[in-house]
Amino acid sequence: MTLEVSTAQIEAVAEQVQVHKFGGSSLADAYCYRRVARIVTEYAGASDLVVVSAAGDTTNRILAIIDAKEEGDETDDFGMAEVLLKQLEKYQHGLITDLLSGDILTSVMEASKQDFSRWWNWLAGGEEIKNRPELLSYGELWSARLLAALLQQQGIRADYIDARSFLVADDAPEPLIRVEISREGLLNRIAPHAGTRFIVTGFICSDPNGRSLILGRNGSDYSATLVGSLIDSKQVTIWKDVAGVYSADPRKVERVVSLPILDWREAEELARLGSPVLHPRTFQPVNRERMVIAVRSSLKVENQQTRIGQYEDTEPTGKVLTALADVVLFRVDLRDAKLIEAFEELDLTPLISWNEIAQHQAYYAYHQNHQDYMTAWLEQVDSKNNASQLTGYAMLALVGNRIQETEQFGVFKQEVSEQALRRLALTPDNNAVVAILEQKLDNRLLNRIHSQLFNHRRSLGVLVVGRGNIGSAWLSLYRRLRERINEQMDVRIIGILNSTQMWLDYNGLDLTDWQDQFERLARPYEMSQLIPELPNAPYDELVMLDLTDAIAVAQLYPSFFANGLHIISANKRAGASNESQYSEIRTIQQEYQREWYYNTTVGAGLPLNYALNDLRNSGDTIRSISGIFSGTMSWLFENFNSEVNFSDLVRDAKQRGLTEPDPREDLSCQDIIRKLLILAREIGLRLDWKDIDVDSLLPEHLAEIPLDEFMQRLPEIDEGMQDLYADAQKTGKVPRLLASFAVQDDDTVRARVGIEYIPEGDMLANLIPGENIFVIYTDWYHEMPLVISGPGAGKEVTAGGVQSDLNQLLSRLAKAK
Ligand code: ASP
Numbered sequence: 001m002t003l004e005v006s007t008a009q010i011e012a013v014a015e016q017v018q019v020h021k022f023g024g025s026s027l028a029d030a031y032c033y034r035r036v037a038r039i040v041t042e043y044a045g046a047s048d049l050v051v052v053s054a055a056g057d058t059t060n061r062i063l064a065i066i067d068a069k070e071e072g073d074e075t076d077d078f079g080m081a082e083v084l085l086k087q088l089e090k091y092q093h094g095l096i097t098d099l100l101s102g103d104i105l106t107s108v109m110e111a112s113k114q115d116f117s118r119w120w121n122w123l124a125g126g127e128e129i130k131n132r133p134e135l136l137s138y139g140e141l142w143s144a145r146l147l148a149a150l151l152q153q154q155g156i157r158a159d160y161i162d163a164r165s166f167l168v169a170d171d172a173p174e175p176l177i178r179v180e181i182s183r184e185g186l187l188n189r190i191a192p193h194a195g196t197r198f199i200v201t202g203f204i205c206s207d208p209n210g211r212s213l214i215l216g217r218n219g220s221d222y223s224a225t226l227v228g229s230l231i232d233s234k235q236v237t238i239w240k241d242v243a244g245v246y247s248a249d250p251r252k253v254e255r256v257v258s259l260p261i262l263d264w265r266e267a268e269e270l271a272r273l274g275s276p277v278l279h280p281r282t283f284q285p286v287n288r289e290r291m292v293i294a295v296r297s298s299l300k301v302e303n304q305q306t307r308i309g310q311y312e313d314t315e316p317t318g319k320v321l322t323a324l325a326d327v328v329l330f331r332v333d334l335r336d337a338k339l340i341e342a343f344e345e346l347d348l349t350p351l352i353s354w355n356e357i358a359q360h361q362a363y364y365a366y367h368q369n370h371q372d373y374m375t376a377w378l379e380q381v382d383s384k385n386n387a388s389q390l391t392g393y394a395m396l397a398l399v400g401n402r403i404q405e406t407e408q409f410g411v412f413k414q415e416v417s418e419q420a421l422r423r424l425a426l427t428p429d430n431n432a433v434v435a436i437l438e439q440k441l442d443n444r445l446l447n448r449i450h451s452q453l454f455n456h457r458r459s460l461g462v463l464v465v466g467r468g469n470i471g472s473a474w475l476s477l478y479r480r481l482r483e484r485i486n487e488q489m490d491v492r493i494i495g496i497l498n499s500t501q502m503w504l505d506y507n508g509l510d511l512t513d514w515q516d517q518f519e520r521l522a523r524p525y526e527m528s529q530l531i532p533e534l535p536n537a538p539y540d541e542l543v544m545l546d547l548t549d550a551i552a553v554a555q556l557y558p559s560f561f562a563n564g565l566h567i568i569s570a571n572k573r574a575g576a577s578n579e580s581q582y583s584e585i586r587t588i589q590q591e592y593q594r595e596w597y598y599n600t601t602v603g604a605g606l607p608l609n610y611a612l613n614d615l616r617n618s619g620d621t622i623r624s625i626s627g628i629f630s631g632t633m634s635w636l637f638e639n640f641n642s643e644v645n646f647s648d649l650v651r652d653a654k655q656r657g658l659t660e661p662d663p664r665e666d667l668s669c670q671d672i673i674r675k676l677l678i679l680a681r682e683i684g685l686r687l688d689w690k691d692i693d694v695d696s697l698l699p700e701h702l703a704e705i706p707l708d709e710f711m712q713r714l715p716e717i718d719e720g721m722q723d724l725y726a727d728a729q730k731t732g733k734v735p736r737l738l739a740s741f742a743v744q745d746d747d748t749v750r751a752r753v754g755i756e757y758i759p760e761g762d763m764l765a766n767l768i769p770g771e772n773i774f775v776i777y778t779d780w781y782h783e784m785p786l787v788i789s790g791p792g793a794g795k796e797v798t799a800g801g802v803q804s805d806l807n808q809l810l811s812r813l814a815k816a817k
């Protein structure tokens, strides 16, 4: 080919023409196309080149059709391939009719129909389309043609170029570009047309005989820099769904920062370590002294962009935390010198490699994506089976030039050393520190490490389970205190759940009108399926508020802890579960180092746990606690006398929300036993249900019937209660329902719940209805007890107590680092 363009034209091209690239997801539907057209008119110069990928998931669709056809070849059933091809045709034609009209519509549609008739012919066994690369090429061809047509329709001078018409390469696993001939071809096509925007197909090129070749999956970034370097352009802009390169993957990590600049070596290292931002080959053709790659958001054009260029002299800092969930280790016998040499010379460099001399082993870590390739390669070079593959590993890496000199290096080392670290190493150029972990990665871990590295405010995601009285009261309290709560950490409510429905949003719920929003947005869910998902919520820490009374929730505490959540409970069921369950919960809690607060389970908002912990931490020993632990019982008995029916009091109390939903929980003393167990366990005693001596107020024949019926038959308890009252009065006393436990001299615990007769003048006989009282004897308080009393129930005080637990959790977590 002879050069038809003048030197002056070539210089003008190099000076003026820049390259832009849009990926498939930027062209997924008509709306996206219009946005891209707008960017091309407003942010690209009049002679710029625009490289495009296939629209949406077209490449994947094409691959699926090819697969289905191949299967059809074996089974003689092309049904699937037909269906998929019809869908693709419909998608492409839909784009065309949505975007174009008039003559332009007619001509593009005509061309497209011709293409598809070739496809149908191919499916039927015809030979018009020869090979897989040719089939794949259509994706890019269609998007380039359509975007050019759309621009033309908008009155802009535009045309499209099939890259196979100029980009020539020799076939190889990664096609080898013939630079000179490709440059001439491109210049000949564009130089004479200053003032025309050309849309160029990404991903594809051709061999010297005109056969289609592809540049590898996601190869359009590479196409863009290739085209840019052919014309010696100063800038290639890669337009993405995200604004530039961030300090971590913004889909997984919260509060990432976008990086204004990145040095070539950092960008390259990042791509090599599997960061989804740019394909590793993108950097190959670049003239690093001249070109800059700008990575920019097509959704938010105004956002900051990242400029990748020659910036190696800037102060070294850790820039990007990057992660790979699935890493394979290839373990090779060091004594097989030939095989080791083959590994060392392999083009595909490992993430890191190292030797363990004592065991005669070398390790090469690769991303799982490369496993098939490596396996096939090993089949050729490892005839003696001296290499084995180990899976179940993950990688975390921190990228930045001269990483060892940065402040973040130490932080990173510290953080990964707390994980199941298999190996930590610097990459040879000191552009990254890489950690291979023998464990799964989750987003919570990424978020934690990211915020340690980049010193962000730490975040806490709150899952609220239970939206009854307490849940509602706490949510309104939270709304009122939100600013103050957020001072220590960035706290967000990520979900509100009842037993069947959840309203979940990892970005944080907007709590205005939350009741209505819940009605509208909540969806059915399974708690057991939700929990393993939660570690992906992008927060440093997560807490579950159990504001239910549900055994089902309490049973899942081990699973919540094991998935990284802290727990705050108003629910007594876990703290008062039987000894074996309780110790399982505690074991798992400790193993996973989670916090568990449950101050409101006894005495609601009363600062009982603070007093007990404080005494114990200061060296005192608790000897006994007795009193009226139940606000319900307190209310019932303080209002009870010979003139009123006990059953009327129970009804009244239920209506006022003072009883458990089923008042039998109170009457059978279950609720009090639970509190007693929780208190005893809180001070380190071992106590189980069977160790407690209980006098229930609930006659056995009423225990099992449905709640409605029970409420009707409630008066059946009145006679017995009146007898009790009369009996107490004989000695000038009144009945009260007391709970107590005491550590005996032999260190066993005596615990009892039941009616006792109290002299009428005694403090216990003169509480305000609903008041709780805890009488505490200790080594120090042995002549006169420490007494804590006050309201022991009610949604406001309970919500306040939950908030107090949350405050405690926040200060604990904020201190943690
Ligand atoms: N369309 C091609 C692919 O999906 C190239 C690209 O998107 O960069 O792999």
Ligand code: MG
Pocket (backbone or CB within 6 Å): 023, 024, 025, 053, 218
């Ligand atoms: Mg793509």
